[in-house]
Amino acid sequence: MNEHTGIAVALVLAGVIAGGMVWLASILGKKNPTPGKLAPFECGNEPIALPTGRLAIKFYMTAILFILFDVELVFLYPWAVLYRDLGVLGLTEMFIFLGVLLVGFVYAWDNGALEWK
Amino acid sequence: MGDFFTLVDWAVEDAGFWGRLIGVVAVWAVPITVWVSVVGLFSIWLERKVSAHIQCRLGPMEVGPHGALQTLADGIKLLAKEDIIPQGADRFLFALAPILSFVGSFVVFAVVPFGPHLIIADLNLGIYFLAAIGSIEAIGVIAAGWASNNKWSVFGAVRAATQVVSYEIPLSLSLVTIACLAGTLSTIGIVESQAGWIWNWFLFRNPFMVISFLIFYIASLAECKRAPFDLPEAESELVSGFHTEYSGMRFAIFFLAEYAAMYVVSAMGAVLFLGGWYTGIEPLDSWLTTSPVLGNVVGALAIITKAFFLVFVQMWLRWTLPRIRLDQMMYLCFKVLVPVGMVVFMAAAFWQGVFGAPDLGGLGSKFGLAWFVVVVVGTTLWVKKTIRRTKGYASANFLEHQARLGHDVGVS
Numbered sequence: 001m002n003e004h005t006g007i008a009v010a011l012v013l014a015g016v017i018a019g020g021m022v023w024l025a026s027i028l029g030k031k032n033p034t035p036g037k038l039a040p041f042e043c044g045n046e047p048i049a050l051p052t053g054r055l056a057i058k059f060y061m062t063a064i065l066f067i068l069f070d071v072e073l074v075f076l077y078p079w080a081v082l083y084r085d086l087g088v089l090g091l092t093e094m095f096i097f098l099g100v101l102l103v104g105f106v107y108a109w110d111n112g113a114l115e116w117k
Numbered sequence: 118m119g120d121f122f123t124l125v126d127w128a129v130e131d132a133g134f135w136g137r138l139i140g141v142v143a144v145w146a147v148p149i150t151v152w153v154s155v156v157g158l159f160s161i162w163l164e165r166k167v168s169a170h171i172q173c174r175l176g177p178m179e180v181g182p183h184g185a186l187q188t189l190a191d192g193i194k195l196l197a198k199e200d201i202i203p204q205g206a207d208r209f210l211f212a213l214a215p216i217l218s219f220v221g222s223f224v225v226f227a228v229v230p231f232g233p234h235l236i237i238a239d240l241n242l243g244i245y246f247l248a249a250i251g252s253i254e255a256i257g258v259i260a261a262g263w264a265s266n267n268k269w270s271v272f273g274a275v276r277a278a279t280q281v282v283s284y285e286i287p288l289s290l291s292l293v294t295i296a297c298l299a300g301t302l303s304t305i306g307i308v309e310s311q312a313g314w315i316w317n318w319f320l321f322r323n324p325f326m327v328i329s330f331l332i333f334y335i336a337s338l339a340e341c342k343r344a345p346f347d348l349p350e351a352e353s354e355l356v357s358g359f360h361t362e363y364s365g366m367r368f369a370i371f372f373l374a375e376y377a378a379m380y381v382v383s384a385m386g387a388v389l390f391l392g393g394w395y396t397g398i399e400p401l402d403s404w405l406t407t408s409p410v411l412g413n414v415v416g417a418l419a420i421i422t423k424a425f426f427l428v429f430v431q432m433w434l435r436w437t438l439p440r441i442r443l444d445q446m447m448y449l450c451f452k453v454l455v456p457v458g459m460v461v462f463m464a465a466a467f468w469q470g471v472f473g474a475p476d477l478g479g480l481g482s483k484f485g486l487a488w489f490v491v492v493v494v495g496t497t498l499w500v501k502k503t504i505r506r507t508k509g510y511a512s513a514n515f516l517e518h519q520a521r522l523g524h525d526v527g528v529s
Contacts, residue, residue: 077245
């Protein structure tokens with residue numbers, strides 16, 4: 001048994017609590033579904049348009065940017081933990097790595113990838 | 118060092134796997150569940166009270182002393198509400214989403230140390246776990262918006278996705294800065310490397326950490342979808358965003374998950390920057406380590422106080438600042454927080470390399486003292502200046518408000 005068992009216990013427990021509360025509410029609450037109640041909310045009107053899965057491309061662009069930066073950050077975690085042992089060489093190498101990334105960041109900025117329009 | 122398993126072993130000698138599992142469920146699961154519920158109920162009550170007093174109202178007053186039991190009453194009422202799944206919704210995802218959201222914010226409690234031994238899982242990947250599992254809550258939010266078959270919900274969901282994904286980067290940058298200073302990702306290890314006087318806290322460890330803390334705090338506000346970053350549930354544009362179609366208990370679970378997440382990020386702020394369970398008074402802390410029971414009790418009180426202070430600041434900000442626009446939100450993240458965070462990370466790492474080395478005879482600690490004085494004096498002067506600048510305006514408004522109400526504020 002190790003620390004991860006605690007995580008597993010917490011996961012199961014959280015699921016049981018949340019699921020149990022919904023289950024309890026579905027038993028205790030009354031049931032009276034009417035067509036108006038089940039219709040999608042549109043401030044009382046008939047829904048003009050329903051979501052069809054088409055969204056602006058800029059949301060997708062943000063996701064791509066996130067993946068770029070997040071991969072970079074995944075590399076930073078192990079380096080940060082071992083920073084004291086790596087010494088000057090490690091610091092220099094990381095500064096070069098971040099410098100390269102910074103160039104890419106400036107390039108993306110210059111090309112308007114970070115604009116929200 | 119130790120976690121709850123050592124405590125179970127100490128209570129029951131040679132308990133074995135199943136004995137330990139039962140022990141963990143009984144000793145840990147029940148208190149932490151009660152604690153999450155208390156935190157949720159108390160935070161919701163606190164939010165209503167803080168908002169009321171900021172707006173010169175009283176807030177809930179009827180149920181219990183100063184309305185303290187109002188949230189409990191609301192919860193019981195919500196249990197008796199009808200469970201509505203709207204027509205055309207993806208029934209499976211619709212039901213799963215609030216549970217996913219709740220699980221995401223509940224499980225992060227596992228790596229929050231409430232005292233030297235009061236931790237569920239002392240993972241050696243502690244803060245990485247925070248960054249990874251903390252995002253599951255957002256998946257619940259996105260699933261909720263997508264499954265609702267309502268365009269407001271879908272807009273709320275994509276906004277939530279964009280926001281959480283973007284602010285993950287500055288948040289991780291400040292987490293990495295902390296890892297660089299502490300040399301570990303374990304939350305216990307991070308707190309232990311802040312032992313000693315208050316200027317050993319990572320907030321005062323070097324001049325860049327104050328900025329790093331601000332980045333962490335702003336990013337955590339955005340991760341929790343709190344104002345001024347409450348775009349996913351902007352009620353003036355999107356009705357209530359991703360949970361427009363939710364009602365009754367499912368809505369309550371979203372609500373509870375949001376407040377639990379608020380508390381978790383604040384507790385993590387206390388752990389990472391504000392010395393965790395340490396009081397910051399060196400003789401008191403070293404005396405407390407001699408007594409495990411007292412050490413854990415005082416430690417838990419210290420971290421809970423710090424966490425609730427940060428929660429209070431979150432509420433204060435919510436009722437002070439207007440919501441920002443989507444483009445402003447992206448601008449703040451990618452053009453301010455990310456570059457500043459990167460520079461701060463490099464500078465903090467460099468500073469740690471130069472002044473943090475043990476062979477320099479604790480120069481870092483002496484610097485910490487000096488920087489602590491600078492920060493405290495600077496903050497005091499700034500607050501005094503701000504008060505002086507806004508005094509006439511605030512008091513004029515206040516008097517006008519009093520006159521309009523026709524009675525003293527505070528008595529309704």
